[in-house]
Amino acid sequence: MAHAAHAHHDSVTSLKATRGAVAHGLEEQNVNEQAAEKPYSIYTRQEKWFIVMIASLAALFSPLTANVYFPAIPALASAFHTSIESINLSVTAYMVFQGVSPMFWGTLTDRIGRRPIFLACLLVLCLSCIGLALVPTSAYWLLMLLRCMQAAGSASTIALGAGVIGDIGTPAERGGFFGILTLGPQVGPSLGPIIGGVLADKLGWRSIFWFLCIMSAACFALMLIFLPETLRRLVGDGSVIPSPFYRPLVPIFGKGRVVRDAPKPPKPTLNNPLRLFFYLDVLNLLIFNAVLYAVFYAVNTTISTIFASKYPFLNEIDISLCFLAIGGGMAIGTVLSGRMLDADFQRIKTRLVKKAEEDPEKRIRPEEVTREENFPIERARLRMMPMFAAIFILTCAGYGWSLQRETHIAVPLILQVIFGYTVTAIMTGMQTLLIDLLPSQGSSITACNNLVRCSFGALMVSVVDLIVNAIGPGWTYLLFAGICLACSPMIWLAIWIGPRCRAKRRARNTAA
Incomplete structure (x- = not known):
């Protein structure tokens, strides 16, 4: 009798365990299905396109700043009383910083966010352009230094835009997004010499840098006003509200889809x-x-x-x-x-x-x-x-x-x-x-x-x-x-x- 009661207790326990396992399995399956159904980003497709277009506008400055300079090289050589070979050294220095600086900015943006680094790069670019527009012709060394600063500010914008695409775009969308992002960098080498040639011929070589200053300042203002933070380590799929430092002045993206009490992603590590x-x-x-x-x-x-x-x-x-x-x-x-x-x-x-x-x-x-x-x-x-x-x-x-x-x-x-x-x-x-x-x-x-x-x-x-x-x-x-x-x-x-x-x-x- 005791043996039968013990067997009955074991069967009940086993049945409860089985039911618990089944319930746990169904719960896990529901969680997986919900995770699979959850969108990669809270932004609509139209919002994603607008964000990528803002990033691609900033990415235009990397090749434009490099190539708009070429037609002015003879005029700069004459103004600075030096040889064309010496002015070409500033092109070489620009290319060196164009290759190296994104390693610094790109790593930093993967840690502290896209928006602040975008703004920092455009600010450096704008200030360096002001310096180049005002540089005295007796200071060749200052021309070299400011060109290096210009490269440090402009060259990283493509890498920053690519990070934004990785944040908000699914693999099915990234091809189209990356096509728009690279539109500026691909067209810039062709448009740059034409713009630079017309400005240098009509208004003088300093007008090239004033043009870049105005353009970069306008892009800075656009990003300051509208660009949201997208780094997933900070905002997840966009639903996490970051600190005021990361928020745009006019938050038009993702309105009504943010979660004030959403759990914050783990603190990022520097890779x-x-x-x-x-x-x-x-x-x-x-x-x-x-x-x-x-x-x-x-x-x-x-x-x-x-x-x-x-x-x-x-x-x-x-x-x-x-x-x-x-x-x-x-x-x-x-x-x-x-x-x-x-x-x-x-x-x-x-x-x-x-x-x-x-x-x-x-x-x-x-x-x-x-x-x-x-x-x-x-x-x-x-x-x-x-x-x-x-x-x-x-x-x-x-x-x-x-x-x-x-x-x-x-x-x-x-x-x-x-x-x-x-x-x-x-x-x-x-x-x-x-x-x-x-x-x-x-x-x-x-x-x-x-x-x-x-x-x-x-x-x-x-x-x-x-x-x-x-x-x-x-x-x-x-x-x-x-x-x-x-x-x-x-x-x-x-x-x-x-x-x-x-x-x-x-x-x-x-x-x-």
Whole structure:
């Protein structure tokens, strides 16, 4: 009897435990489903686009500040009573700080927030422009110092914008957002010389810096008034109200969707961005992107000299207008490549969802296909890259020989449009993938990308004229096309090693 009572008690206990486990399992499933259904950000799609457009306006200053300066170099050499080579040293110094400063600002913004660093960079840029507009012509050293400060203020805006995209955009949206963010940086190298040439010719070289001062001050005011803080370590999905220091003067984004008593995210730790270079998949993308950027910079910086020698009937204004060809191609590529990336993401997602629904073992639920461990993000971002790379390589070689043979000027200009489109499509895909790999460190990884590509670009600028003078533009760009062809297997390498590298990082983070 006692034995029967004891058995009955055990069965009741077991039943309660089973019910508790089932209830706990259902509760955990509901929590997971709610987490899966919860939007990545509280901002609507229209609000996200507006935030990205504000960030892209700031990102325009990085290339614009660098390239608007070029037409004024002869006037500056004359005003400062020095050689053009000495003034060119300020260009070199600018490029050095353009590559290094985002490593500092990008790391800082991943720790203390996007909004304050954006405002700090624009303030430094505005003040340095005022200094350059007023610099005495007897102080060459001050010109160099202020150009370095100008680079420190303007160069980091692209990295900061990339961090904002990682904060508010899902992987399905990032392609389009990154396309808009890079519109300014891609068009800036073409518009800069035209704006600088007109200002220097009509109003003098100091007007260039007053123009930049006014533009950067206007952007500073726009961000101060409207830009919300987006760093997820501070505001989560945007629903956490930060301290007044982080709030815009006119909070128009996310109204009615913030939670006053929401739990604050954990305090961030300062990560060393240099460790990103030890991630094999990241390093592979950085090097390939930098090689293409260096070749692009070679084309862009030699347009003036080569077109002047091959087409002597062109005056300075005509030559400056030739920059619009490559700039137009890049502008088209920026918009279309972003849409293409989003479409490719949706195409692969749809295919994987259908496969998951048809899987009899249900190893992956349809709503789980976009999780990092299940989604082949490298294949989604790089699917069209081999085709674009092939067109880029052929166009690069053809561009050089069209100049070598002095064909009709329409031929190299049309090839510039194609060249600009393909290089933008490739670099947008690569840069979007970099953000996908480490979205919480979007600014740091973009700063690393900027450091590597600016280093390659500076090296290219220092040797491209020597190579063109030695072997001519035809063989020069055939050589550059061959280098790009040799590096093209890195696209397939990225698709192959990417999932393995991501799995190792997940395992390391889980263990930590």
